[in-house]
Amino acid sequence: MLEMQGLLNGFALALTPVNLLFGFIGAVLGTAVGVLPGLGPAATISLLLPITYALGSPLTSIIMMAGIYCGAMYGGSTTSILLNIPGEAASVVTCIDGYKMAKNGRAGAALGISAIGSFIAGTFGIIALTFIAPPLSSFALKFGPTEYFSLTLLGLTLAAFLSGKSMLKGMIMAVFGLLLATVGIDPVGGALRYTFGTMILMDGFDFLALAMGVFGIGEILISLEEDMNSELVTTKIKDIYPTMKDWLESRWAILRGTVIGFGVGLLPGGGAVMASMIAYAIEKRVSKTPERFGEGAIEGVASPESANNAASSASFIPMLTLGIPGNPAIAMIFAALLIQGVQPGPFLIVDHPDVFWGVIASMYIGNVVLLFFNLPLVGVWVQMLRVPYSIMAPLIVMICSIGVYSLKNDVDDVLMMFIFGIFGYILRKFKFELGPLILAFVLGRILERSLSQALIISSGDVSVFVTKPISAVLLGIVFLMLLTPLALMLREKKSEV
Amino acid sequence: MKRWERIAAISLFLIGVGGAIGAWQIGFGTFQAPGPGFFPFWLATLLALLSLVFFVRNLGADATPMVLWAQGSWVRPLKAVCVMFVYVLLIGRLGFISSSALLFVAWLRIVEHSSWKTVALLVVGGTAGLYLFTSLLSISLPRGILI
Numbered sequence: 001m002l003e004m005q006g007l008l009n010g011f012a013l014a015l016t017p018v019n020l021l022f023g024f025i026g027a028v029l030g031t032a033v034g035v036l037p038g039l040g041p042a043a044t045i046s047l048l049l050p051i052t053y054a055l056g057s058p059l060t061s062i063i064m065m066a067g068i069y070c071g072a073m074y075g076g077s078t079t080s081i082l083l084n085i086p087g088e089a090a091s092v093v094t095c096i097d098g099y100k101m102a103k104n105g106r107a108g109a110a111l112g113i114s115a116i117g118s119f120i121a122g123t124f125g126i127i128a129l130t131f132i133a134p135p136l137s138s139f140a141l142k143f144g145p146t147e148y149f150s151l152t153l154l155g156l157t158l159a160a161f162l163s164g165k166s167m168l169k170g171m172i173m174a175v176f177g178l179l180l181a182t183v184g185i186d187p188v189g190g191a192l193r194y195t196f197g198t199m200i201l202m203d204g205f206d207f208l209a210l211a212m213g214v215f216g217i218g219e220i221l222i223s224l225e226e227d228m229n230s231e232l233v234t235t236k237i238k239d240i241y242p243t244m245k246d247w248l249e250s251r252w253a254i255l256r257g258t259v260i261g262f263g264v265g266l267l268p269g270g271g272a273v274m275a276s277m278i279a280y281a282i283e284k285r286v287s288k289t290p291e292r293f294g295e296g297a298i299e300g301v302a303s304p305e306s307a308n309n310a311a312s313s314a315s316f317i318p319m320l321t322l323g324i325p326g327n328p329a330i331a332m333i334f335a336a337l338l339i340q341g342v343q344p345g346p347f348l349i350v351d352h353p354d355v356f357w358g359v360i361a362s363m364y365i366g367n368v369v370l371l372f373f374n375l376p377l378v379g380v381w382v383q384m385l386r387v388p389y390s391i392m393a394p395l396i397v398m399i400c401s402i403g404v405y406s407l408k409n410d411v412d413d414v415l416m417m418f419i420f421g422i423f424g425y426i427l428r429k430f431k432f433e434l435g436p437l438i439l440a441f442v443l444g445r446i447l448e449r450s451l452s453q454a455l456i457i458s459s460g461d462v463s464v465f466v467t468k469p470i471s472a473v474l475l476g477i478v479f480l481m482l483l484t485p486l487a488l489m490l491r492e493k494k495s496e497v
Numbered sequence: 498m499k500r501w502e503r504i505a506a507i508s509l510f511l512i513g514v515g516g517a518i519g520a521w522q523i524g525f526g527t528f529q530a531p532g533p534g535f536f537p538f539w540l541a542t543l544l545a546l547l548s549l550v551f552f553v554r555n556l557g558a559d560a561t562p563m564v565l566w567a568q569g570s571w572v573r574p575l576k577a578v579c580v581m582f583v584y585v586l587l588i589g590r591l592g593f594i595s596s597s598a599l600l601f602v603a604w605l606r607i608v609e610h611s612s613w614k615t616v617a618l619l620v621v622g623g624t625a626g627l628y629l630f631t632s633l634l635s636i637s638l639p640r641g642i643l644i
Contacts, residue, residue, distance in 0.1 A: 168551055172509060175544045179516060179537060186523075186533035193523055193533055194516070217581070224573040224608065225566075390611065391619060394604035397581060398597050398627060405593070415585045422578060429565055430505050448536040460528030 003134055006349075010357025014365055019063050022055065023362045026064035027369045028377075030071025035079055035381045036392060040090075041072035041272075041312075041329035042438070043215040047396065049208060049336055050403035058340040059355050063362040065333045066316075070122065070366050072329070073272065073312050074374055077114045077305050078381050081107060090272035090308035093280040097293060097300030104296050111378055113242050113250055113298055114305040119371040121258040121306035125313025126363045128262060129320075133349070133360070136321040140346035143322075145453035146464050150474035152447045155324040157478045158267055159436045166431075167485050173427075174436040180205055181444025188452055200412045207335045208407055209417040210441060212400045214434055215328070217417060218424020220393050242298075250302035253283050257306030265311025266318065267326065272308035279307035313363065319344050320356060323446065328438045335442055339407075499559040506552035513545025576608045593631075598624045 013019060026048075033044040048068050052061040076091040081098035094114065101110040143151065156178075160170030183194045184204025195201040242250070257279040264275040283303040284293045293300050315326040323345025325331040337344050342352055349356045374381075404413045427434060458464040466472045517538055526532025580603045587596035601620045605611040611619075 168547065168554070172544065172547045172551060175540055175547060176509070176512075179512075179540045179544060182537040182540065189533050191523060191533035193537060194519060221574040221577060224577055225570045390605070390609040393577075393608075394601050395623060397584075397604070398600060398623070401584070401588075401597075402593070402627075402631060405588075411585065411588050414588065415582075418578070418581045418585060421581070425574060430501060432505075451536060452531050455528055455531055460530075462528065 003130055006134070006353060006357040007130055007361060009353070010359075010361030011364075013059060013354055013358040014063060014361040019060055019358070019362065020365065022060050022064040023067045023366055024369055024373075026052075026067025027071040027074075027366050028373070030068035031075040031078075031370070031374055031377075031381065032071075032384055033068075034072030034075025035384045036075075036387075036389075040076065040215075041069050042211070042327075042332055043219060044068060044072040044075075045329055045332040045336075046208065046211045046215055047399055047403065049332065050406050052336060053339070053407065058337060058342045058352070059358045061340055062333065062337060062342075062355055062359045065336060066359055066363050067366045067369075069329055069333065070309075070312060070363065070370060071374075073309060074115065074118060074370050075381065077118070077301075078111060078378065079385065081110045081114065081301070082382060083385055090276045090311075091305075092273070093276050093304045094301055096280075097295075097297050100294070100296035101298065101301065106296065109242055109246055109298065110301050112375065113246055113302045115371055115375050116242065117250065117254045117257065117302045117306035118309040119367055120254055121261055121310035122313055122367045122370075123364070124258050125262055125265070125310040126360065126367065129313055129317055129363075130360055133317055133321050133356075136317065137346045137349045140322050143346065143470070144468075145450040145457065146468050146471045147474070148450040149447060149454055150465060150471040150478070151322060151324060152443050152450065154474045154478050155318070155326070156436065156440055156443060156447075157481050159326075159439045160433075161481050161484075169431070170433050170436045173432050173434070174440040177437040177440025178444045178447065180210070180437075181441045182448070187445060187449065200416070205420075205441075206404070206407065206413050206416065207441065209404050209413045210420050211328075211332060211335075211438060212404055213417040213420025214424035214427070214438065216396055216400045217421025218428060218434075220396055221421060221425040222428050223389060223393070246298055250298050253299035253303040254306045256282060256286070257303035258310045261307030261310030262314045264307070265314030265326070272311040272315070272327070275307040275311035276304035279303045316359070316363075320348055320359070321346060323348075325439060325442060328435045331439050331442045499555045499557070501563070501565050502555040503552055506548045506555060509548035510545050510552065513541050513543075513548055516541030517545060573608055577604070580604055580607060594624060594628060597627055 014023065029048055029051075030041075030044055033047060034041065045065060045068050049065075052064050052068075055061050055064065073090065077094050077098065080091040080094040081102050084095050084099040098110045098114070101107065156174045157171075160174045161167050181204070183201055185191070185202065186193055192202065260279045260282060261272070261275040264278060265272065280300060280303060283299050284290050287293065287297070287299065289297075315330050318324045318326050319330050319334055323334075323343065325334040325344075334344055337355075342348070342355055400417060401414045404417045405411065407413065424434060427437070454464060455462075464471075465475060520534035520538035520541055523534035523537070524532035525534050525538055580600065583603070584596055584600045587599060590596075591599070598620050601623050602616055605616045605619060606613075
């Protein structure tokens with residue numbers, strides 16, 4: 001009942017003309033930038049973050065960011081279907097059957113089922129978010145610094161574990177991100193750390209400079225190495241609404257994708273990418289005609305697209321209730337809220353119920369907006385894809401520079417962003433995952449603060465982390481995850497012998 | 498790829514060792530009262546250890562030698578980096594709008610080899626767009642000897 005009351009209040013706030021307008025602008029802008037190849041939700045949010053800062057109100061800002069996030073997820077599938085280049089990582093598998101469908105003259109059906117599947121899955125995710133988030137927040141209120149330390153550690157380990165092919169590389173990136181977060185003034189005692197006597201490092205690294213550099217500039221540099229010449233399906237896109245046959249073929253795929261996506265999206269580090277891949281693999285496995293997959297099967301579009309949208313909604317749960325962002329895009333929203341003076345976590349629902357319920361209500365609205373406005377606008381998105389990357393690149397550099405500069409009016413931050421851009425480029429070349437780095441950077445201060453507090457409270461007794469039940473369970477999961485690669489390695493060695 | 502992975506591992510190891518020494522010097526404190534170097538010390542040590550494991554896992558011959566940069570593929574990113582650094586240097590002197598116009602010219606000519614006609618069109622359009630964007634959002638940008 002309290003949930004319904006909160007949700008109604010949230011709707012009252014989200015439906016004010018200003019919030020509605022910025023939610024709509026966010027969804028459209030997010031789609032427009034998300035459509036561009038290579039620019040995923042994290043890069044899209046980082047590019048558009050300065051606009052949300054200029055708004056002033058935390059609620060309007062997060063409503064706009066939620067719109068950008070959902071829009072970017074939607075935009076990514078358009079690029080995958082029409083260009084065979086994933087607009088974002090979560091749409092990689094959509095390329096396989098989506099592009100084939102487009103080549104077979106069924107681009108409209110692919111885009112339509114992708115949008116409708118996304119809408120159904122997204123709505124299911126938000127309904128679940130509405131009812132799961134409040135009790136989870138209440139539970140999380142029992143958490144002290146010990147539990148927070150273990151939970152944050154679990155989030156980071158999961159991020160490293162699920163980020164890519166190599167867990168070791170993911171862990172190295174997570175530790176590196178934590179180390180980067182320690183640069184600057186020590187939050188407890190005020191001592192200077194790793195500043196090398198320079199003024200530029202005294203305030204520490206700016207999150208926006210790091211995120212825009214690593215995601216925005218790094219992506220541009222890597223794209224300069226390759227020519228993004230892929231054949232755009234330019235035939236007139238028609239019949240965007242699925243036929244009865246399409247429905248019958250894809251209804252279970254949408255349902256399975258939704259459930260898988262929601263489950264995976266709840267995990268920190270899981271997110272939309274993992275969800276879409278698992279959903280596609282399962283769909284192919286359960287299909288009576290798996291040979292159609294790869295040749296333009298509509299289920300091959302419906303399932304991963306539903307999964308990545310359900311995961312997007314689910315990934316708001318750990319951020320809003322526990323204060324643990326699950327993926328880089330959510331980490332951007334998390335950091336932006338911190339800058340606006342709002343601390344996401346269990347107290348959010350108590351301290352800022354307007355923000356908590358406002359964002360949930362705005363996601364319901366955003367989903368409807370995306371379905372009813374974006375589908376008819378598909379022709380516009382196709383035109384966006386015609387803009388050559390050679391023109392987009394200097395524009396992105398300029399927008400990133402304004403964004404980073406406008407935060408503190410400091411040109412040094414722009415310089416820092418370019419340095420992080422080179423860093424991001426090198427990391428991509430060496431196939432290091434960027435997600436754990438960004439997540440760790442955001443979580444660094446929380447982890448350090450909770451560790452210090454837990455040690456001070458327990459008079460330096462480290463065993464407190466395993467004697468408190470919740471913390472012990474969380475650390476147990478961390479331990480098991482760390483053992484998994486070792487166990488796999490041993491099994492491989494055994495089978496070689 | 499293994500050779501490059503080893504180079505990455507050594508670099509990260511050195512950062513870890515340097516970070517741990519630096520953290521110790523800042524002040525490790527005690528477990529009862531952690532100093533400012535306590536948390537960074539453990540992180541840097543962990544980074545060094547993980548890099549060491551990474552190095553060991555990449556020992557031996559490379560089964561599939563991989564070229565990190567195909568012939569000439571580094572040229573355009575390098576040109577772009579140079580253009581970006583000159584851009585930062587110019588922002589404070591010429592102002593944001595003027596230096597952004599120059600960024601457009603340099604990028605399109607040096608990195609993309611676009612025609613002068615395309616450059617002219619985009620510089621005018623891009624700069625006007627930038628001016629409008631920043632005016633609408635009331636962002637105060639650095640002004641220089643031009644605008």
